[in-house]
Amino acid sequence: MGISSALELMSLAVRIRTKTIWRNNIITKILIFLKYLFGKIKEKNSELLEMMPFVWRAGLIALGYLFLDFISLVLIANSSPFGVIMKGLLMLAVIFGTVATVYQLYLLQEGGQKLADGHLDEKIPEQKFFLSSFRKHARNLNNIGDGMNKAVSERMKSETFRTELIANVSHDIRTPLTSIINYTDLLSKLELQDETAQGYIAVLSRQSTRLRKLTEDVLEASKASTGSMKVEKMPMDLQVLLQQMEGEFAEKFESKKLIFLSNLPESPLMILADGRLLWRALDNLFNNIFKYAMPDTRVYLNAEIRNREICITLRNISAVQLNISAEALMERFVRGDRSRNTEGSGLGLSIAQSLIELQNGAMQIAIDGDLFKITLSFPEFSENS
Numbered sequence: 001m002g003i004s005s006a007l008e009l010m011s012l013a014v015r016i017r018t019k020t021i022w023r024n025n026i027i028t029k030i031l032i033f034l035k036y037l038f039g040k041i042k043e044k045n046s047e048l049l050e051m052m053p054f055v056w057r058a059g060l061i062a063l064g065y066l067f068l069d070f071i072s073l074v075l076i077a078n079s080s081p082f083g084v085i086m087k088g089l090l091m092l093a094v095i096f097g098t099v100a101t102v103y104q105l106y107l108l109q110e111g112g113q114k115l116a117d118g119h120l121d122e123k124i125p126e127q128k129f130f131l132s133s134f135r136k137h138a139r140n141l142n143n144i145g146d147g148m149n150k151a152v153s154e155r156m157k158s159e160t161f162r163t164e165l166i167a168n169v170s171h172d173i174r175t176p177l178t179s180i181i182n183y184t185d186l187l188s189k190l191e192l193q194d195e196t197a198q199g200y201i202a203v204l205s206r207q208s209t210r211l212r213k214l215t216e217d218v219l220e221a222s223k224a225s226t227g228s229m230k231v232e233k234m235p236m237d238l239q240v241l242l243q244q245m246e247g248e249f250a251e252k253f254e255s256k257k258l259i260f261l262s263n264l265p266e267s268p269l270m271i272l273a274d275g276r277l278l279w280r281a282l283d284n285l286f287n288n289i290f291k292y293a294m295p296d297t298r299v300y301l302n303a304e305i306r307n308r309e310i311c312i313t314l315r316n317i318s319a320v321q322l323n324i325s326a327e328a329l330m331e332r333f334v335r336g337d338r339s340r341n342t343e344g345s346g347l348g349l350s351i352a353q354s355l356i357e358l359q360n361g362a363m364q365i366a367i368d369g370d371l372f373k374i375t376l377s378f379p380e381f382s383e384n385s
Helices: 003-017 026-044 046-051 054-077 081-116 132-189 195-226 238-255 275-292 348-357
Strands: 234-237 259-263 270-273 298-305 309-317 362-368 371-379
Touching: 054 081, 081 132, 132 195, 195 348, 234 238, 234 275, 238 259, 238 270, 238 275, 238 298, 238 309, 270 275, 270 371, 275 309, 275 348, 348 362
Parallel strands: 259 298
Antiparallel strands: 234 270, 298 309, 309 371, 362 371
Protein backbone atom coordinates (compact mmCIF):
# COMPACT_ATOMS: atom_id res chain seq x y z
CA MET A 1 0.00 0.00 0.00
CA GLY A 2 1.40 3.39 -1.00
CA ILE A 3 1.80 6.39 1.22
CA SER A 4 -0.96 8.29 -0.64
CA SER A 5 -3.46 5.48 -0.13
CA ALA A 6 -2.58 5.26 3.57
CA LEU A 7 -3.09 9.00 3.93
CA GLU A 8 -6.50 8.80 2.20
CA LEU A 9 -7.57 5.95 4.49
CA MET A 10 -6.44 7.93 7.55
CA SER A 11 -8.35 10.96 6.28
CA LEU A 12 -11.41 8.78 5.72
CA ALA A 13 -11.20 7.34 9.24
CA VAL A 14 -10.95 10.85 10.72
CA ARG A 15 -14.01 12.00 8.73
CA ILE A 16 -15.99 8.96 9.85
CA ARG A 17 -15.16 9.65 13.51
CA THR A 18 -15.98 13.35 13.17
CA LYS A 19 -19.14 12.52 11.11
CA THR A 20 -18.00 14.78 8.29
CA ILE A 21 -17.47 12.08 5.71
CA TRP A 22 -20.19 13.50 3.45
CA ARG A 23 -18.80 17.02 3.54
CA ASN A 24 -16.46 18.42 0.93
CA ASN A 25 -15.87 15.14 -0.96
CA ILE A 26 -16.22 14.65 -4.68
CA ILE A 27 -19.27 12.38 -4.46
CA THR A 28 -21.21 14.91 -2.39
CA LYS A 29 -20.23 17.70 -4.72
CA ILE A 30 -21.34 15.72 -7.77
CA LEU A 31 -24.67 14.79 -6.15
CA ILE A 32 -25.29 18.40 -5.07
CA PHE A 33 -24.50 19.60 -8.56
CA LEU A 34 -26.83 17.04 -10.16
CA LYS A 35 -29.59 17.95 -7.70
CA TYR A 36 -29.15 21.63 -8.46
CA LEU A 37 -29.10 20.98 -12.22
CA PHE A 38 -32.19 18.77 -12.09
CA GLY A 39 -34.02 21.32 -9.91
CA LYS A 40 -33.34 24.08 -12.44
CA ILE A 41 -34.47 21.90 -15.33
CA LYS A 42 -37.63 20.87 -13.48
CA GLU A 43 -38.34 24.45 -12.47
CA LYS A 44 -38.11 25.78 -16.02
CA ASN A 45 -39.27 22.74 -17.95
CA SER A 46 -41.71 20.93 -15.66
CA GLU A 47 -44.28 20.65 -18.43
CA LEU A 48 -41.61 19.34 -20.80
CA LEU A 49 -40.65 16.63 -18.32
CA GLU A 50 -44.30 15.62 -17.89
CA MET A 51 -44.70 15.40 -21.67
CA MET A 52 -41.47 13.45 -22.09
CA PRO A 53 -42.15 9.77 -22.82
CA PHE A 54 -41.40 7.33 -20.05
CA VAL A 55 -38.79 5.55 -22.18
CA TRP A 56 -36.88 8.81 -22.60
CA ARG A 57 -36.90 9.40 -18.86
CA ALA A 58 -35.55 5.90 -18.32
CA GLY A 59 -32.85 6.64 -20.88
CA LEU A 60 -31.81 9.81 -19.05
CA ILE A 61 -31.64 7.90 -15.78
CA ALA A 62 -29.50 5.24 -17.46
CA LEU A 63 -27.16 7.93 -18.86
CA GLY A 64 -26.86 9.51 -15.40
CA TYR A 65 -26.02 6.12 -13.91
CA LEU A 66 -23.39 5.46 -16.56
CA PHE A 67 -21.86 8.89 -15.93
CA LEU A 68 -21.60 8.33 -12.18
CA ASP A 69 -20.36 4.78 -12.73
CA PHE A 70 -17.62 6.13 -15.02
CA ILE A 71 -16.54 8.62 -12.32
CA SER A 72 -16.45 5.84 -9.71
CA LEU A 73 -14.28 3.71 -12.00
CA VAL A 74 -11.92 6.64 -12.52
CA LEU A 75 -11.64 7.11 -8.75
CA ILE A 76 -11.04 3.39 -8.25
CA ALA A 77 -8.34 3.47 -10.93
CA ASN A 78 -6.67 6.28 -8.97
CA SER A 79 -6.81 4.11 -5.82
CA SER A 80 -9.28 6.45 -4.17
CA PRO A 81 -11.55 4.86 -1.47
CA PHE A 82 -14.32 7.27 -2.50
CA GLY A 83 -14.60 5.39 -5.78
CA VAL A 84 -15.40 2.15 -3.92
CA ILE A 85 -17.99 3.94 -1.79
CA MET A 86 -19.52 5.56 -4.84
CA LYS A 87 -19.67 2.21 -6.67
CA GLY A 88 -21.39 0.61 -3.68
CA LEU A 89 -23.93 3.41 -3.45
CA LEU A 90 -24.68 3.09 -7.15
CA MET A 91 -25.28 -0.65 -6.78
CA LEU A 92 -27.60 -0.03 -3.83
CA ALA A 93 -29.46 2.61 -5.86
CA VAL A 94 -29.90 0.16 -8.75
CA ILE A 95 -31.18 -2.56 -6.42
CA PHE A 96 -33.56 -0.19 -4.66
CA GLY A 97 -34.82 1.30 -7.93
CA THR A 98 -35.41 -2.13 -9.48
CA VAL A 99 -37.28 -3.49 -6.45
CA ALA A 100 -39.36 -0.29 -6.13
CA THR A 101 -40.24 -0.31 -9.85
CA VAL A 102 -41.24 -3.99 -9.79
CA TYR A 103 -43.38 -3.36 -6.68
CA GLN A 104 -45.17 -0.46 -8.36
CA LEU A 105 -45.78 -2.56 -11.46
CA TYR A 106 -47.22 -5.25 -9.19
CA LEU A 107 -49.58 -2.72 -7.61
CA LEU A 108 -50.73 -1.58 -11.06
CA GLN A 109 -51.22 -5.17 -12.21
CA GLU A 110 -53.16 -6.08 -9.07
CA GLY A 111 -55.34 -2.98 -9.40
CA GLY A 112 -56.05 -3.71 -13.07
CA GLN A 113 -56.97 -7.32 -12.27
CA LYS A 114 -59.39 -6.23 -9.53
CA LEU A 115 -60.93 -3.77 -11.98
CA ALA A 116 -61.31 -6.54 -14.57
CA ASP A 117 -62.92 -8.81 -11.95
CA GLY A 118 -65.57 -6.18 -11.24
CA HIS A 119 -64.27 -4.87 -7.89
CA LEU A 120 -64.88 -1.26 -8.89
CA ASP A 121 -64.81 0.17 -5.34
CA GLU A 122 -61.25 -0.95 -4.55
CA LYS A 123 -58.73 1.82 -5.20
CA ILE A 124 -55.04 1.67 -6.03
CA PRO A 125 -53.03 3.56 -3.35
CA GLU A 126 -51.57 6.45 -5.35
CA GLN A 127 -49.33 7.57 -2.47
CA LYS A 128 -47.20 4.43 -2.88
CA PHE A 129 -45.94 5.53 -6.31
CA PHE A 130 -42.86 7.74 -6.40
CA LEU A 131 -42.68 7.82 -10.21
CA SER A 132 -45.13 10.34 -11.69
CA SER A 133 -45.85 8.12 -14.72
CA PHE A 134 -46.91 5.20 -12.52
CA ARG A 135 -48.87 7.50 -10.21
CA LYS A 136 -50.71 8.98 -13.19
CA HIS A 137 -51.50 5.49 -14.51
CA ALA A 138 -52.85 4.45 -11.09
CA ARG A 139 -55.01 7.58 -11.02
CA ASN A 140 -56.34 6.76 -14.48
CA LEU A 141 -57.26 3.22 -13.40
CA ASN A 142 -59.05 4.61 -10.33
CA ASN A 143 -60.93 7.07 -12.54
CA ILE A 144 -61.93 4.23 -14.87
CA GLY A 145 -63.29 2.32 -11.86
CA ASP A 146 -65.25 5.38 -10.72
CA GLY A 147 -66.63 5.90 -14.23
CA MET A 148 -67.66 2.27 -14.58
CA ASN A 149 -69.21 2.28 -11.12
CA LYS A 150 -71.20 5.37 -11.99
CA ALA A 151 -72.27 3.91 -15.33
CA VAL A 152 -73.40 0.66 -13.68
CA SER A 153 -75.37 2.60 -11.06
CA GLU A 154 -77.02 4.73 -13.73
CA ARG A 155 -77.81 1.62 -15.76
CA MET A 156 -79.38 -0.09 -12.77
CA LYS A 157 -81.47 3.01 -12.02
CA SER A 158 -82.53 3.18 -15.66
CA GLU A 159 -83.46 -0.52 -15.74
CA THR A 160 -85.42 -0.20 -12.49
CA PHE A 161 -87.21 2.88 -13.75
CA ARG A 162 -88.00 1.19 -17.06
CA THR A 163 -89.36 -1.92 -15.36
CA GLU A 164 -91.54 0.13 -13.02
CA LEU A 165 -92.73 2.30 -15.89
CA ILE A 166 -93.64 -0.70 -18.04
CA ALA A 167 -95.38 -2.38 -15.10
CA ASN A 168 -97.40 0.75 -14.28
CA VAL A 169 -98.31 1.45 -17.90
CA SER A 170 -99.23 -2.19 -18.49
CA HIS A 171 -101.48 -2.12 -15.45
CA ASP A 172 -103.10 1.12 -16.60
CA ILE A 173 -103.68 -0.36 -20.05
CA ARG A 174 -105.05 -3.67 -18.81
CA THR A 175 -107.70 -2.05 -16.64
CA PRO A 176 -109.66 -0.33 -19.48
CA LEU A 177 -108.72 -3.16 -21.86
CA THR A 178 -110.47 -5.66 -19.60
CA SER A 179 -113.61 -3.53 -19.76
CA ILE A 180 -113.40 -3.36 -23.56
CA ILE A 181 -113.02 -7.15 -23.79
CA ASN A 182 -115.92 -7.76 -21.40
CA TYR A 183 -118.29 -5.34 -23.16
CA THR A 184 -117.27 -6.72 -26.54
CA ASP A 185 -118.11 -10.20 -25.27
CA LEU A 186 -121.51 -8.96 -24.09
CA LEU A 187 -122.17 -7.38 -27.48
CA SER A 188 -121.24 -10.60 -29.26
CA LYS A 189 -123.91 -12.45 -27.25
CA LEU A 190 -126.62 -10.09 -28.45
CA GLU A 191 -128.62 -11.32 -31.44
CA LEU A 192 -127.87 -8.39 -33.69
CA GLN A 193 -129.43 -8.55 -37.15
CA ASP A 194 -126.98 -6.14 -38.72
CA GLU A 195 -124.14 -8.14 -40.24
CA THR A 196 -121.94 -5.05 -40.41
CA ALA A 197 -122.27 -4.55 -36.65
CA GLN A 198 -121.42 -8.19 -36.08
CA GLY A 199 -118.29 -7.74 -38.19
CA TYR A 200 -117.28 -4.72 -36.13
CA ILE A 201 -117.74 -6.70 -32.91
CA ALA A 202 -115.61 -9.52 -34.27
CA VAL A 203 -112.82 -7.07 -35.13
CA LEU A 204 -113.03 -5.49 -31.66
CA SER A 205 -112.84 -8.90 -30.01
CA ARG A 206 -109.87 -10.02 -32.08
CA GLN A 207 -107.87 -6.82 -31.75
CA SER A 208 -108.56 -6.35 -28.03
CA THR A 209 -107.39 -9.91 -27.38
CA ARG A 210 -104.27 -9.22 -29.45
CA LEU A 211 -103.62 -6.01 -27.49
CA ARG A 212 -103.93 -7.88 -24.18
CA LYS A 213 -101.43 -10.48 -25.39
CA LEU A 214 -99.04 -7.73 -26.48
CA THR A 215 -99.32 -6.01 -23.09
CA GLU A 216 -98.55 -9.25 -21.29
CA ASP A 217 -95.58 -9.94 -23.58
CA VAL A 218 -94.09 -6.49 -23.02
CA LEU A 219 -94.36 -6.86 -19.25
CA GLU A 220 -92.89 -10.36 -19.32
CA ALA A 221 -90.06 -9.31 -21.63
CA SER A 222 -89.13 -6.48 -19.28
CA LYS A 223 -89.12 -8.72 -16.22
CA ALA A 224 -87.16 -11.48 -17.96
CA SER A 225 -84.48 -9.18 -19.38
CA THR A 226 -83.87 -7.44 -16.04
CA GLY A 227 -83.77 -10.69 -14.07
CA SER A 228 -86.58 -9.59 -11.77
CA MET A 229 -88.50 -12.83 -12.31
CA LYS A 230 -88.59 -15.33 -9.50
CA VAL A 231 -86.81 -18.53 -10.56
CA GLU A 232 -87.37 -21.74 -8.61
CA LYS A 233 -85.02 -24.36 -10.01
CA MET A 234 -85.45 -28.05 -9.40
CA PRO A 235 -84.30 -31.26 -11.12
CA MET A 236 -86.54 -32.16 -14.06
CA ASP A 237 -86.56 -34.42 -17.11
CA LEU A 238 -86.48 -32.21 -20.21
CA GLN A 239 -87.52 -35.15 -22.37
CA VAL A 240 -90.90 -35.34 -20.61
CA LEU A 241 -91.44 -31.61 -21.09
CA LEU A 242 -90.62 -31.85 -24.81
CA GLN A 243 -93.05 -34.75 -25.25
CA GLN A 244 -95.79 -32.75 -23.50
CA MET A 245 -95.04 -29.77 -25.75
CA GLU A 246 -95.26 -32.02 -28.82
CA GLY A 247 -98.68 -33.24 -27.72
CA GLU A 248 -99.82 -29.69 -26.96
CA PHE A 249 -99.05 -28.49 -30.49
CA ALA A 250 -99.96 -31.65 -32.40
CA GLU A 251 -103.40 -30.34 -33.39
CA LYS A 252 -102.05 -26.90 -34.35
CA PHE A 253 -99.29 -28.36 -36.50
CA GLU A 254 -101.76 -30.75 -38.12
CA SER A 255 -104.06 -27.87 -39.05
CA LYS A 256 -101.18 -26.29 -40.95
CA LYS A 257 -100.08 -29.67 -42.39
CA LEU A 258 -96.75 -29.52 -40.57
CA ILE A 259 -95.12 -32.93 -40.09
CA PHE A 260 -93.41 -33.03 -36.70
CA LEU A 261 -90.44 -35.42 -36.46
CA SER A 262 -88.73 -35.84 -33.10
CA ASN A 263 -85.56 -37.71 -32.24
CA LEU A 264 -85.26 -38.00 -28.47
CA PRO A 265 -82.93 -40.37 -26.61
CA GLU A 266 -84.37 -43.09 -24.42
CA SER A 267 -82.38 -41.98 -21.39
CA PRO A 268 -83.68 -39.05 -19.30
CA LEU A 269 -82.47 -35.54 -20.04
CA MET A 270 -82.04 -34.23 -16.51
CA ILE A 271 -81.50 -30.51 -16.02
CA LEU A 272 -81.89 -28.03 -13.18
CA ALA A 273 -84.59 -25.54 -14.21
CA ASP A 274 -87.87 -23.85 -13.38
CA GLY A 275 -90.53 -25.92 -15.17
CA ARG A 276 -92.98 -23.03 -15.41
CA LEU A 277 -90.52 -20.63 -17.04
CA LEU A 278 -89.06 -23.32 -19.29
CA TRP A 279 -92.55 -24.26 -20.48
CA ARG A 280 -93.18 -20.60 -21.29
CA ALA A 281 -89.95 -20.40 -23.30
CA LEU A 282 -90.66 -23.59 -25.26
CA ASP A 283 -94.24 -22.46 -25.85
CA ASN A 284 -92.90 -19.27 -27.46
CA LEU A 285 -90.53 -21.26 -29.67
CA PHE A 286 -93.19 -23.75 -30.81
CA ASN A 287 -95.63 -20.91 -31.43
CA ASN A 288 -92.97 -19.19 -33.53
CA ILE A 289 -92.70 -22.34 -35.66
CA PHE A 290 -96.49 -22.58 -35.98
CA LYS A 291 -96.80 -18.96 -37.13
CA TYR A 292 -93.89 -18.76 -39.56
CA ALA A 293 -93.24 -22.32 -40.83
CA MET A 294 -94.16 -23.12 -44.42
CA PRO A 295 -97.22 -25.42 -44.65
CA ASP A 296 -96.71 -28.98 -45.91
CA THR A 297 -93.12 -29.07 -44.59
CA ARG A 298 -91.35 -30.94 -41.82
CA VAL A 299 -90.39 -29.69 -38.37
CA TYR A 300 -87.45 -31.44 -36.72
CA LEU A 301 -86.80 -31.80 -33.00
CA ASN A 302 -83.50 -33.35 -31.93
CA ALA A 303 -82.03 -33.84 -28.45
CA GLU A 304 -78.65 -35.22 -27.42
CA ILE A 305 -76.04 -35.08 -24.67
CA ARG A 306 -72.62 -33.64 -25.55
CA ASN A 307 -69.85 -33.35 -22.97
CA ARG A 308 -72.27 -33.24 -20.02
CA GLU A 309 -74.41 -30.67 -21.83
CA ILE A 310 -77.93 -31.26 -23.13
CA CYS A 311 -78.50 -29.78 -26.59
CA ILE A 312 -81.96 -29.30 -28.10
CA THR A 313 -82.32 -28.42 -31.79
CA LEU A 314 -85.47 -27.20 -33.57
CA ARG A 315 -85.49 -26.78 -37.36
CA ASN A 316 -88.15 -25.68 -39.80
CA ILE A 317 -88.56 -24.09 -43.24
CA SER A 318 -89.75 -20.49 -43.16
CA ALA A 319 -92.85 -19.56 -45.14
CA VAL A 320 -91.38 -16.17 -46.01
CA GLN A 321 -87.91 -15.20 -47.15
CA LEU A 322 -85.63 -14.62 -44.18
CA ASN A 323 -83.92 -11.46 -45.38
CA ILE A 324 -82.67 -10.70 -41.88
CA SER A 325 -79.69 -11.75 -39.78
CA ALA A 326 -79.97 -14.07 -36.80
CA GLU A 327 -78.68 -11.31 -34.49
CA ALA A 328 -81.30 -8.82 -35.69
CA LEU A 329 -84.05 -11.42 -35.34
CA MET A 330 -83.24 -11.77 -31.64
CA GLU A 331 -83.90 -8.08 -31.02
CA ARG A 332 -87.18 -7.01 -29.49
CA PHE A 333 -90.13 -6.11 -31.71
CA VAL A 334 -88.37 -7.62 -34.74
CA ARG A 335 -90.05 -10.32 -36.82
CA GLY A 336 -88.92 -12.41 -39.73
CA ASP A 337 -92.19 -11.57 -41.47
CA ARG A 338 -91.41 -7.99 -42.49
CA SER A 339 -94.75 -7.66 -44.25
CA ARG A 340 -96.39 -8.19 -40.82
CA ASN A 341 -99.10 -10.38 -42.32
CA THR A 342 -99.08 -12.61 -39.25
CA GLU A 343 -100.07 -11.65 -35.75
CA GLY A 344 -97.28 -11.29 -33.25
CA SER A 345 -95.39 -8.77 -31.17
CA GLY A 346 -91.86 -9.72 -32.19
CA LEU A 347 -91.08 -10.48 -28.55
CA GLY A 348 -91.42 -14.27 -28.54
CA LEU A 349 -87.79 -15.12 -29.32
CA SER A 350 -86.44 -12.38 -27.05
CA ILE A 351 -88.60 -13.58 -24.15
CA ALA A 352 -87.59 -17.19 -24.74
CA GLN A 353 -83.89 -16.29 -24.76
CA SER A 354 -84.17 -14.29 -21.52
CA LEU A 355 -86.12 -17.06 -19.77
CA ILE A 356 -83.60 -19.71 -20.83
CA GLU A 357 -80.63 -17.59 -19.74
CA LEU A 358 -82.27 -17.13 -16.33
CA GLN A 359 -81.90 -20.90 -15.92
CA ASN A 360 -78.19 -21.02 -16.89
CA GLY A 361 -79.08 -22.11 -20.41
CA ALA A 362 -78.12 -20.67 -23.78
CA MET A 363 -80.07 -20.10 -26.97
CA GLN A 364 -78.67 -19.61 -30.46
CA ILE A 365 -80.33 -18.97 -33.80
CA ALA A 366 -78.95 -19.92 -37.21
CA ILE A 367 -80.40 -19.01 -40.61
CA ASP A 368 -79.37 -20.84 -43.79
CA GLY A 369 -81.48 -19.67 -46.71
CA ASP A 370 -85.05 -20.47 -45.65
CA LEU A 371 -83.92 -22.95 -42.99
CA PHE A 372 -84.54 -21.63 -39.47
CA LYS A 373 -82.66 -23.38 -36.67
CA ILE A 374 -82.79 -22.88 -32.91
CA THR A 375 -80.31 -24.55 -30.56
CA LEU A 376 -80.84 -24.70 -26.79
CA SER A 377 -78.19 -25.93 -24.39
CA PHE A 378 -78.39 -26.69 -20.67
CA PRO A 379 -75.85 -28.13 -18.20
CA GLU A 380 -76.68 -31.76 -17.48
CA PHE A 381 -77.81 -32.33 -13.90
CA SER A 382 -76.66 -35.26 -11.83
CA GLU A 383 -76.91 -36.09 -8.15
CA ASN A 384 -73.13 -35.83 -7.83
CA SER A 385 -72.85 -32.42 -9.53
